[in-house]
Amino acid sequence: MSDLVGVVPSPGKQPVDSILEEVDTVAVRFAGDSGDGMQLTGTQFTNASAVLGNDVSTLPDFPAEIRAPAGTLAGVSGFQVSISSHDIYTPGDAPQVLVAMNPAALKANLPDLEPEGTIIVNSDNFTPPNLKKAGYDSNPVEDDSLRGHQVIAVPISTLNRNALEDIEGLSNKEKDRCQNFFALGLTFWMYDRTLDTTLKWIQEKFERRPEVAEANARALKAGYHYGETTEAFRHRCRVPRMTVQPGTYRKLTGNEAMALGLVTAARRAGQTLFYGSYPITPASDILHELAAMKNFDVRTFQAEDEIAAMGAVIGAAFGGAFAVTGTSGPGICLKSEAMNLAVALELPMVIIDVQRGGPSTGLPTKTEQTDLLQVMFGRNGESPMPVLAPCAPADCFTMAIEAFRLAVRAMHPVVVLSDGYLANSSEPWRIPDPEELPAIEVRHRTDPEGFFPYIRDEETLARPWVLPGTPGLEHRIGGLGKQDVTGYVSYDPQDHEHMVKIQAEKVARLANAIPEQPVFGPEKGDLLVVGWGSTFGAIRSAVMDAQSAGKSVAHAHIRYLNPFPRNLGEVLSRYRQVLVAEMNLGQLAMLLNVRYARRVTQLNKVQGRPFKIAEILRKINEIVR
């Protein structure tokens, strides 16, 4: 504890003896005003835990408004992190600890807390005006309404001010902005985390403002020391490190993973990466990430609108780049017209849809899986679209590369469906050796002999990818009906039907290039739980729980949604019942019904929030008694 010498949070107190209990998994939620720095606090707690060798899984939850009125329910920002000594797949159903910086944060998050969970509040903020803003008639910390919970009221604002009292050159307002680090320090004490990772981060982040670095570091240590000297925090927990595959790890979010995957695909293929996009929540971070990777021959284009972003991507693909756009559902609505042109032109490109709550503007910062049918069918004419769906934040890396592999193979656009949850939540990622990742082979035709723009590869049915600038291969392509092979404009009925069929067949043949559908659990049995996208963690955990209870339940998570893996129909037929759990009203269920004539049971949730493990388990238990 030598690094804490000199910090005197509450004069006169000595460290009290504490009990350290080992636990497996714990989930903590930090909540406060959107200006309180809760995202940062949660991230720091996550990083410190990851570095200690825990598995981590996070769920940020922030308001759509950047600065909703302070102290109101609309302005509450939260960050939940689960840390574990074994593999975890979700940030936990219900946190065991809630850190609430004000009454609104308490009110908004209390319903999620475990029945006997601990609540730490900043009692300084529980003033009559703040209570009123949150809609409390009386102070819940003082009346009996929180019975059952362990409530620890800490005057964080006062303690923080005291600890920073003699720091020169900072206003009281600036000092108050360190309160979140006081709270963080306290949780570091409670869960026996070292302060090192965060102290290092503070030094780097505030390198140019040493007084701010000093204030944050002191607040962090003061919080830790307060825990050490306060009776209420005698009971501490430690989550031991988990045993994992050796390697170098980092933590990454789905959006970070997506950006890394895209740039990796382009680099490994030796191509320019072109990212054309219009800012939209929750996809914008991909644009930000890539804009900072220009030294990888990445060209980012912030377009005037969603339509222009998609158009520019088509132009870049025509020019031979690895071209990609990222957006969310409302952006897909606008891009549909140009996506359809991309289908007609048969050019390779990737379209990332980070889904959010809809319809229309909907819930910009919340998660949902409601764009599946839109990307499958939301275009005029017969317009087949390959669709992939990563199942976890780090899987976005893999699927971004897969998307380009398939796009280039078929000379066709490919959609990747991420969602707000994947985009913003994070998990540890074992850093791969880029040399060991698949290199996508790109061939640009240069031979004029026998060339036609829609002459097709016999196996894949792909047309040649010709770079403008290649002598002798000048040709025109367009959105009008055309004849196969020559590409000549044609309204001939036979030509048209042939073209529609061959494009459908081309996409269907991608099934030959994707893995078979794996199943987790028994090869046949009572129930197969099927999901796609970000529901992976909750479904996998629930299925594991059901399996431990002796039930014959398996899990199939579909990452290739169009075409489906070639064995999927057969997999579905091996179980007496199929349960499809998805965050919509049954979009995958509908596709499975139509494709395999398989009746399925549905579990649907459309609340802008991920499934809880318990919700899925309850349904499993209803079906398999």
Add this chain to the structure above:
Amino acid sequence: MTDTVQRPTASLTRKDFVSNQEVRWCPGCGDYSILAQMQKVLPELGIPREKIVFISGIGCSSRFPYYMNTYGIHSIHGRAPTLATGLACVHPDLSIWVVTGDGDGLSIGGNHLLHCLRRNVDINILLFNNRIYGLTKGQYSPTSRPGHKTKSSPMGTIEQSFNSLSVALGAEGTFVARAVDVHTKQLAYVLKRAAEHKGTSFVEICQTCIVFNPHEWDYVTDADVKDDSTLMLEHGQPMIFGKNHDKGIRLNGLKPEVVSLGSGVTEANLLVHDEFAEDPTLAHLLSRMGPPNFPTPVGIFRCVEKPTYSELMLGQVEEMTRQRGAGDLVKLYRQADIWVVNEASEGNGR
């Protein structure tokens, strides 16, 4: 579609740019003349054929790429500038032409046109202005004159029309010009200058839709009146027009006025054209001139040098590469808090 005839650039002729597709505009359409001039001018530019790309949207004018034996995309309504922008970003060495119309470019695609100009993407935009929707058979367009009676405006349009050159100048266009479909020599000259300009070149071509708006441009095309109703812009020259070269444009305060030469007014009193003026005020003033009180200026209104979008984009790519070195994925993956797990162990794996 492809024609695999290959010739060295030096000996390219008009025919090398003629595709094997049958041209399907209405007989007498102004588009024929524009196509012919384009095919005549291209061999003179010294650009290899394979480096030329035509991109269009939807409308009569947008059939243009099919008739050019170059690379080409016939895209979707109004979006051609977006495709051209993406292509220019990854292939700055190409000569990219966008062919659009008053509906395609100023109505459904207005937004893209503005932003393309503002960014100064190195492409050439030819806007065929016939002040009508031809392909959809005769509705008014955003450049139709107020009161124009069409199928969709039987009592006359109630809309203010766009002045396409003012729009282009307002959007910070660095090359803004006007030509007339049947004034072939002047059209060829403007096309050449547009091709040579670095950055977005915007050319409005007054084009006659013989079917739905046949008399729209009579005042600039009819031999009898055209000399009195057009003003040929020439850099560094006083603005003189009229069949007898006896009329000129003089500036009176902030307003231009038409004056007759002689009786005390000399060339020295007239406004002198300056294409290269950094300030777009003169160009804007010219763009506002037209009937009934003024001749319609034809030629190059503005031609100024500014960095192009792809130059700036590639400049940043180079700058970051210089600062950080060529991208290394191994390092990139490690730009975060990392931790190392050494001992092999069982674990649940992932």
